[in-house]
Amino acid sequence: MMLLTDVVTALGLQVLTSGVGFDREVRGGIVCDLLSIVLAKAQPQDMWITIQRHQNIVAVAKVTSVAGVILADGIVPEQDVIDRASEEGILLLATKESSFVVCGKLFALLSSEEE
Amino acid sequence: MRSYVADLHIHSCLSPCGSLRMSPQAIVDAAVDRGIDVIALTDHNTCEMGPVVAHTAKKAGLAFLYGIEIQTREEVHLLAYFNDANACNALSEEVYAYLPDVRNDPEYFGDQVVVDEQDNIIRTEEKLLLNSIALSLEDVTERVRAHGGLPVPAHIDRGAFSLLGQLGFFPETTVYPIVEVWGATVPNECGQRAILRSSDAHEPEQIGRRTSVLTMERVSVEEILLAAAGVGGRSIRSEES
Structure with a gap:
């Protein structure tokens, strides 16, 4: 079973939120910056990879119950968005790598576990 | 109190996607032809053509609102309306400063020309206007209001560049309090908000293809807000034409 803590370590992600746990299971992922599409398609236990930093990402993550959000390309949201995520128990992660590279690494990581 | 037929979303030849035929006179002639009483010019990320279209409109007896269609960092299109040119210009200059320094490719995107009332080309805008500025929707909205403008999210029900699609x-x-809707069906998310429909014309033939009827004392941003709230018999009505 792959946990958030394994993903954060393996991908070298920066943790933006505080007080949010890492014990949720990760089984898949979604990469999308259009929140209407994420709302329609994201599954619980997905990692959501995006460059969208608008405050609505917190609500979308909450509603879809994704395991965590990875902001790619060095994108960091405003502090009030990070604070809101911490309050809501949404794990916000950041990386300087592109969405493409993050997806590749995450896919390889999840695939390695299935073997 | 009177009812104004309004088309408050029109692009001129300065928008890259706007036809070169969208000159001040062509815009005004089409609006008069379709029985429109008030127009707003809403080019992408600029209002530079506002004064010349305003002048042409007034000569033809059309009321005019200064406008701009801003593309925010989230790729949301936000319309903003102003009573006077100076306020719209001030906002437009702020927007331009946050527009990335990407050159327009006229072959691909289309020409971006500023013209005068006789259709003479005054200058060509080199920066690509159809691009996202480096400001959030919230930041832009605050700036519009700080300049006395009325922010209206554009075509919120479309798949591209719309508030509901992006966010x-x-x-x-x-x-x-007011949102622009493109299709016949008003999304449930709109709740009690007033609905405005306009043409989003890029060609003269498209002007007036959607309109709204604004019942109010006079044409101004303040009166439109009162109409949205239904104060004193004012109203905003729109239907897909």
Whole structure:
């Protein structure tokens, strides 16, 4: 079973939120910056990879119950968005790598576990 | 109190996607031909053509609102309306400063020309206007209001460049009493908000293909807000034409 803590370590992600746990299971992922599409398609236990930093990402993550959000390309949201995520128990992660590279690494990581 | 037929979303030849035929006179002639009483010019990320279209409109007896269609960092299109040119210009200059320094490719995107009332080309805008500025929707909305403008999210029900498409739902922190809807069906998310419909014309033939009827004392941003709230018999009505 792959946990958030394994993903954060393996991908070298920066943790933006505080007080949010890492014990949720990760089984898949979604990469999308259009929140209407994420709302329609994201599954619980997905990692959501995006460059969208608008405050609505917190609500979308909450509603879809994704395991965590990875902001790619060095994108960091405003502090009030990070604070809101911490309050809501949404794990916000950041990386300087592109969405493409993050997806590749995450896919390889999840695939390695299935073997 | 009177009822004004309004088309408040029109692009001129300065927008890259706007036809070169969208000159001040062509815009005004089409509006008069379709029985429109008030127009707003809403080019992408600029209002430079505002004064010349305003002048042409007034000569033809049309009321005019200064406008701009801003593309925010989230790729949301936000319309903003102003009573006077100076306020719209001030906002437009702020927007331009946050527009990335990407050159327009006229072959691909189309020409971006500023023209005068006789259709003479005054200058060509080199920066690509159809691009996202480096400001959030909330930031832009605050700046519009700080300059006395009326922010209206554009075609919120479309798949591209719309608030609902990009952001999924209305942000909690920002209030929009009026939204522009493109299709026949008003999305449930709109709740009690007033609905404006306009043509989003890029060609003269498209002007007036959608209109709204604004019942109010006079044409101004303040009166439109009162009409949205239904104060004193004022109203905003629109239907897909």
